[in-house]
Amino acid sequence: MYVVLEGIDTAGKSTQLEILKSKFKEAVFTKEPGGTKLGIKLREMILSGEAQSSKAEMFMFLADRAEHTEEIILKNKDNLIISDRSFISGIAYALNEDMEKLIELNRFATSNNFPNKVILLELTKNELEKRLSKKENDSIEKRGSDYLLSIQDRLKQTILKLKIDYIFIDASDSIENIAQKIEDFIND
Numbered sequence: 001m002y003v004v005l006e007g008i009d010t011a012g013k014s015t016q017l018e019i020l021k022s023k024f025k026e027a028v029f030t031k032e033p034g035g036t037k038l039g040i041k042l043r044e045m046i047l048s049g050e051a052q053s054s055k056a057e058m059f060m061f062l063a064d065r066a067e068h069t070e071e072i073i074l075k076n077k078d079n080l081i082i083s084d085r086s087f088i089s090g091i092a093y094a095l096n097e098d099m100e101k102l103i104e105l106n107r108f109a110t111s112n113n114f115p116n117k118v119i120l121l122e123l124t125k126n127e128l129e130k131r132l133s134k135k136e137n138d139s140i141e142k143r144g145s146d147y148l149l150s151i152q153d154r155l156k157q158t159i160l161k162l163k164i165d166y167i168f169i170d171a172s173d174s175i176e177n178i179a180q181k182i183e184d185f186i187n188d
C-alpha cells in the first residue's frame, strides 16, 4: 500500500514521519523530491534555484517523480510505502499551471501509479505564522503565510478532485494525537 504525507512547510510532516518509523518498522520510507540517487541530485539543483524557467523546474520535479515511481514505488508494491510528499505537492505548488494539465503530466510521469491513501496535515493561519516565526525561512517560506495557505487550499482541492482515500488532520493538535490518527488511518 502506497501512503503519502502531505502538508505545507512547517505542517509537521518530519515530526510525524519519525514517529511512523517506530510504529511501522517494516515500511519503506521515502520522499519527493530526493527519494532516489537521481532524485537527490535533482533535489539539490531544484532547491538551489538552478532553473530560471518555472516549466524547467516543474519537469525536474516530474523527472524525480518518474524515477521515484520506477525505482521505489513499483519495486515495493507488496510493501507498505510511506512517502513525504507526492505528485499532490507537485500540483499544489505549481500554482500558475492548469490543474488538468498537471494531472495528465503526473499520470504520465507515474505511469498512473497514484497513492492509495493521503494524509494532509492542515495548518491555520495563526499556527503557520507562529511556526514560521520560530525558524529561518527558506525562499518559499519567505513568500509568506497567504502564499503557503493558497498552496494548502490547492493540496485539498487536488485530493478531493482525484477521490483518493484521505484524511485531513488539524496540524495544531498534539503530536501524540496526530500520530494516533495517522496510525489508525493507515491501519483502517
Ligand SMILES: Nc1ncnc2c1ncn2[C@@H]1O[C@H](COP(=O)(O)OP(=O)(O)OP(=O)(O)O)[C@@H](O)[C@H]1O
Pocket: 007, 008, 009, 010, 011, 012, 013, 014, 015, 016, 131, 171, 172, 173, 174, 175, 178
Ligand atoms: N503537533 C505539533 N504541535 C506543535 N508544534 C509542532 C507540531 N508538529 C511539529 N511541530 C513543530 O513545528 C515545526 C515544523 O515541524 P516539521 O519540521 O516536522 O514540519 P515539516 O512539515 O517537516 O516542515 P518542512 O516541510 O518545512 O520541512 C518544528 O519546530 C516542530 O517541532
Ligand SMILES: Cc1cn([C@H]2C[C@H](O)[C@@H](COP(=O)(O)O)O2)c(=O)[nH]c1=O
Pocket: 009, 032, 033, 061, 085, 086, 087, 089, 090, 091, 093, 094, 140
Ligand atoms: C514534491 C514537490 C515539492 N515541491 C516543493 C515543496 C517544498 O517547498 C520543497 C521540498 O521541500 P521539503 O523540505 O522536501 O518539504 O519543494 C514542489 O514545489 N513541487 C513538488 O512536486
